[in-house]
Amino acid sequence: MSAILVNNLPEQRMAFGEAPPSERKRVVIVGGGFAGLAAARALRHADADVLVIDRRNHHIFQPLLYQVATAVLSPAEIAAPIRQLEAKQRNASVVLAEVTGVDIASRTIEAFAPGVGVRKIAFDYLVVATGMRPSYFGHDEFAQFAPGLKSLSDAETIRTKILSAFELAATTEDESERTRQMTFVLVGAGPTGVELAASLAQMAKVTLRGNFRRIDPAKASIILLDAGERVLPAFAERLSRRVTKHLEELGVKVLTGVKVETVDEQGVVAGGSRIPSATVLWTAGVAASPLAKMLGPKTDHAGRALVDPFLKVANAPGVFVVGDAASVMQDGRAVPGVAQAAIQQGRYVGRLIAKELKGRELRRPFRYFDRGNMAVVGKNYAVLERGWLRTSGFLTFLVWAIVHILSLPQLQNRLRVQRQWLWSYFTGQRSSRLIPEPPRMPNG
Ligand SMILES: Cc1cc2nc3c(=O)[nH]c(=O)nc-3n(C[C@H](O)[C@H](O)[C@H](O)COP(=O)(O)OP(=O)(O)OC[C@H]3O[C@@H](n4cnc5c(N)ncnc54)[C@H](O)[C@@H]3O)c2cc1C
Numbered sequence: 001m002s003a004i005l006v007n008n009l010p011e012q013r014m015a016f017g018e019a020p021p022s023e024r025k026r027v028v029i030v031g032g033g034f035a036g037l038a039a040a041r042a043l044r045h046a047d048a049d050v051l052v053i054d055r056r057n058h059h060i061f062q063p064l065l066y067q068v069a070t071a072v073l074s075p076a077e078i079a080a081p082i083r084q085l086e087a088k089q090r091n092a093s094v095v096l097a098e099v100t101g102v103d104i105a106s107r108t109i110e111a112f113a114p115g116v117g118v119r120k121i122a123f124d125y126l127v128v129a130t131g132m133r134p135s136y137f138g139h140d141e142f143a144q145f146a147p148g149l150k151s152l153s154d155a156e157t158i159r160t161k162i163l164s165a166f167e168l169a170a171t172t173e174d175e176s177e178r179t180r181q182m183t184f185v186l187v188g189a190g191p192t193g194v195e196l197a198a199s200l201a202q203m204a205k206v207t208l209r210g211n212f213r214r215i216d217p218a219k220a221s222i223i224l225l226d227a228g229e230r231v232l233p234a235f236a237e238r239l240s241r242r243v244t245k246h247l248e249e250l251g252v253k254v255l256t257g258v259k260v261e262t263v264d265e266q267g268v269v270a271g272g273s274r275i276p277s278a279t280v281l282w283t284a285g286v287a288a289s290p291l292a293k294m295l296g297p298k299t300d301h302a303g304r305a306l307v308d309p310f311l312k313v314a315n316a317p318g319v320f321v322v323g324d325a326a327s328v329m330q331d332g333r334a335v336p337g338v339a340q341a342a343i344q345q346g347r348y349v350g351r352l353i354a355k356e357l358k359g360r361e362l363r364r365p366f367r368y369f370d371r372g373n374m375a376v377v378g379k380n381y382a383v384l385e386r387g388w389l390r391t392s393g394f395l396t397f398l399v400w401a402i403v404h405i406l407s408l409p410q411l412q413n414r415l416r417v418q419r420q421w422l423w424s425y426f427t428g429q430r431s432s433r434l435i436p437e438p439p440r441m442p443n444g
Contacts, residue, residue, distance in 0.1 A: 024049050024091075027353055028109060028121060030099045030291065031129035032059050032082035034339045035323025035346035039127050042350025044089045046357050051121070053111055054082050055098035060152060061408055063339060064417070066192060068155035070162065070199040071207075071430040075152040077416045080409035102126070102294050104316045125318045125353050128291055128305070129346060132324040132337065135287035135302070142263040146280040149192055159432070161279045162200065164439030168278070170214045176276070182220045183277040185268050187260050188284030189226035190233070191375040194243060196283060197224045198378035201250040206428040222252045223277075225270055226284075227259040232375060232383070234336065239383045242392050246377045260284075286337070292325040300327040300334075309365030311349050320349045328366065335368045339407070344368055376400050379425065 025048045029036045032054035043050045058079040067073040083094045100118070101110035108120040134148025147157050162184065169181035184200060186193045201222050208217035224231070224247065230240045231247070231254060244254050258271040267277035288303035297313045298306045304327035305313060311326060313319045323342035328335040335341050345366060352362040372386030374396070382400040383392040401421065408414045424430055 025124040025357060026051060026122065027125040027127065028053065028123035029127040029129060030054075030109070031131060031323070031325075032056070032085075032094070033062075033129060033131050033323060033342065034059075035131075035342035036127065036129035037082070037085070038343045038346030039129065039322060039350040039353075040085060040089065040092055040346075042347045043354055044091065046091065046350075046354040048091060048124075048353070048357055050089070050092040051095060051123075052082060052085060052092060053095045053097050053099055053109075053121075055096070056151070057081055057083060057096050058152075059409055061413070062150070063404060063407075065149050065152075065155045066196045066199055068152065068432070069149060069158035069196060070203055071159055071432045071434075072199065072424055073417060073420055074432040075156065077413060077420065078408070079152060080413060084410075099130075099291055102128075102291065104296065104319060107318075123318075126320070127346075127349055127353075128295060128319070128321045128325055129323045129342070130289035130291045130325050131342075132286040132288055132302070134282055135285035136282065137285055139263075142260075142282065145265055146187060146263045146268075146282040148282040149196070156436070158196075158281055160435050160437070160439075161281075162203075163433060163435045165279045166204075166208060166212065166215070166217055166220075167435070167439050170212045178215065179221075180267065180276040181278045182215065182217075183267070183275065184220060184222045184279045184281070185270075185275055185277045186222070186224045186281045186283055187226075187263075187268070187270075188282065189224050189228070189231035189254065189256065190283065193224055193226070193281075193283035194231055194247065194375055194377060196281065197222055197252045198247060198250055198376070201247075201252050202378045203430060205251065207430050207433075209428075218251075223255060223275065224252050225255050225258050225260060225268075228256060230256055234373060235375070235383060235385050236390050239385060239390055239392060243375070243377055243383055246381050250378050286324070288325045292321055295319060295321065297321075302327075310352065310362070311345055311366050320352075322346050322349050328368070330368055336373075338373070340371050341368050374400050374403070 027048050027050045029039050029052045032052050040050050040052050059082050061078040064078045085092045097111040097113035099109050099111045108122050110120050112118050136142045165181045169178045172178050186197050204217045204220040231244050232240045260270045262269040263280050267275050292305040295313050305321040306327050307321050311320045322345035324337040348366045355362045374384045376382040380394050380397050382397040384396045405414050
């Protein structure tokens with residue numbers, strides 16, 4: 001792998017086939033998620049070259065990843081190519097590369113691009129928006145048996161695991177193996193665990209009904225485990241009780257106050273008992289991407305960079321961290337790691353940089369405007385908390401559906417998801433029931 005230093009001379013400023021170099025300042029944004037794209041868009045009229053670097057070529061609408069994992073939607077329906085930014089925004093370039101290092105002193109980042117190798121890229125401003133990754137709380141060995149849900153390939157892995165488990169349950173002659181295949185354990189009862197468990201329960205009861213002669217998918221055992229005291233701890237206690245009741249009505253067994261001790265090929269050991277299961281899914285912890293730490297700031301327990309009220313990194317002029325990778329305090333509380341907070345932070349930093357480029361100063365610190373918190377629990381039921389307002393039920397489900405459709409990245413995503421949802425809602429069917437590779441039993 002070669003390493004070429006791209007310094008600030010205009011002819012040397014081109015990076016990975018970027019548009020011809022210019023004398024303008026360069027804003028490098030690492031991450032094309034909610035925060036990174038919002039920052040790039042806020043810089044659309046700025047007199048600067050904006051370079052968005054992401055290791056994936058697509059932006060993912062993560063709130064609907066669980067629907068890809070449970071075969072309601074296909075991956076393309078919740079993703080959009082980041083590269084489209086080049087067509088829409090004249091001062092923006094997009095590079096597919098993984099940023100592996102940062103040198104604040106020389107104002108360069110190091111990035112690895114497939115087929116090119118490692119390059120150093122100079123920046124005048126750096127916005128780190130690299131998000132989070134699943135955390136196994138020091139037990140990374142669990143990852144091979146219990147996939148987390150963060151990317152489209154994670155969602156496809158989970159979908160394959162779930163659908164394969166039903167197929168293997170239908171073919172095995174061994175009764176205890178059949179029970180193991182039909183036991184699904186989800187570790188972590190936050191919004192992702194709750195949404196995934198409810199969707200899986202609905203799939204077992206409705207979508208797969210009548211599809212197997214040898215097994216009854218409705219008899220699948222779906223267990224939602226959490227070491228905490230209740231499901232959805234970020235919501236009011238009353239809503240969390242209602243969600244537990246609703247999950248139980250759907251057939252999900254909710255076990256709170258239970259700590260997972262081991263995850264292996266045979267299942268989990270939790271609260272001292274073994275639960276044999278062929279499908280263990282990790283929906284528990286998250287940790288910030290390692291890049292946040294490389295910038296040198298203090299980090300919180302989850303590795304998020306502690307930033308000042310302007311989302312700047314201390315002792316690193318022109319360097320910002322936004323979105324899930326940043327730990328932002330407001331009124332003594334941490335701003336939550338949700339899409340709205342990431343978008344607002346990205347937009348704020350984009351505007352701040354645009355102002356600085358004009359020789360002006362943005363004096364107002366970042367302030368998060370909380371639009372509310374929502375979670376959906378299967379068909380026709382969702383919960384919403386916004387300030388003093390707490391609602392649940394069918395109307396909240398409709399609000400959830402409309403908000404999610406409108407928030408999808410492009411019109412084609414909105415049209416496709418709407419069509420799939422209508423089909424699924426009225427028929428109970430799911431159109432993405434694919435197992436790309438033949439399923440295998442543990443012993444063969
Ligand atoms: C399963 C799931 C469900 C969720 N549901 C909801 C919900 O219902 N409502 C809600 O508000 N929020 C939800 N969230 C949280 C929400 O998605 C995040 O808060 C939001 O995505 C954070 O945006 P971000 O831009 O900081 O990071 P991300 O959107 O994660 O984007 C980070 C980007 O950085 C890129 N990247 C990372 N490291 C590097 C590197 N070294 N080099 C190059 N590129 C890199 C990644 O490829 C990615 O594209 C959910 C999250 C998950 C995982």
